Amino acid sequence: MAEKDEDAATGTPGGRRRVLTAVALLAVVTVLALCCWKWLPGVYAWLSSPGAVHALVAEHPVLSRLAIVGMNALQIMLAFLPGEPVELASGYAFGFWEGTILCMAASALASSAIFFAVRRWGWRLVGVFFDRSHLERFSWLHNARRLELVMLVVFLIPGTPKDFLTYFAGLTDMRYAPVLAITTLGRIPSIVTSTVAASAFGSGNYGVALGSVAVAVLLVAVGGLAYKRFEASVRE
Numbered sequence: 001m002a003e004k005d006e007d008a009a010t011g012t013p014g015g016r017r018r019v020l021t022a023v024a025l026l027a028v029v030t031v032l033a034l035c036c037w038k039w040l041p042g043v044y045a046w047l048s049s050p051g052a053v054h055a056l057v058a059e060h061p062v063l064s065r066l067a068i069v070g071m072n073a074l075q076i077m078l079a080f081l082p083g084e085p086v087e088l089a090s091g092y093a094f095g096f097w098e099g100t101i102l103c104m105a106a107s108a109l110a111s112s113a114i115f116f117a118v119r120r121w122g123w124r125l126v127g128v129f130f131d132r133s134h135l136e137r138f139s140w141l142h143n144a145r146r147l148e149l150v151m152l153v154v155f156l157i158p159g160t161p162k163d164f165l166t167y168f169a170g171l172t173d174m175r176y177a178p179v180l181a182i183t184t185l186g187r188i189p190s191i192v193t194s195t196v197a198a199s200a201f202g203s204g205n206y207g208v209a210l211g212s213v214a215v216a217v218l219l220v221a222v223g224g225l226a227y228k229r230f231e232a233s234v235r236e
Helices: 002-010 013-047 050-059 061-077 084-121 123-129 132-137 139-143 147-156 162-169 176-185 188-202 206-235
Strands: none
Touching: 050 061, 050 084, 061 084, 084 123, 084 162, 084 176, 084 188, 123 132, 123 162, 132 162, 147 162, 147 176, 162 176, 188 206
């Protein structure tokens, strides 16, 4: 029995994939840990100096902006990555207004790529990042009247899983233009709170930075309650 269990764990294609995935994950974690041990103190010291960051941006005006847009877009497409660090970096390096615009541009690019990719590959692509339970959780959206309006409301509520909803929109009958508008404009509250906090911190306005973080936390808490009530009302 023990031998059969071992064969089932490692002898089948699925078992081998799990083992290889675990080994690859361990290797990645080890490399990241070594990199952090070697370079993180220096990176932290550099980031703690807003002047040094702004000097680098001024020295590479085009490349720095392309890099932040690319990282932000990649974070949205790789839905398991958190978006707040990149949004904070945008506000810290480029200030509130430009940081917000760069985040919005990245959101538009990533949302467009996701929409057309999901239309091409459907659940085969969505399933790479999300479990079926996510789809079942939002299945009520398929039957909601005025789907675009409902999606916009859900997107505007802080704390909702926007990355999944961006993929989910491609599984619906929604047209590209409304999806692009919803997935881009609906991220504004999250982006603004992040870029305001980071920009204020970089400028030394620590009171504004802490206030922005407090507002963001409050919005997420209130948004979670509001979403539950909204979902219940739509289901009825």
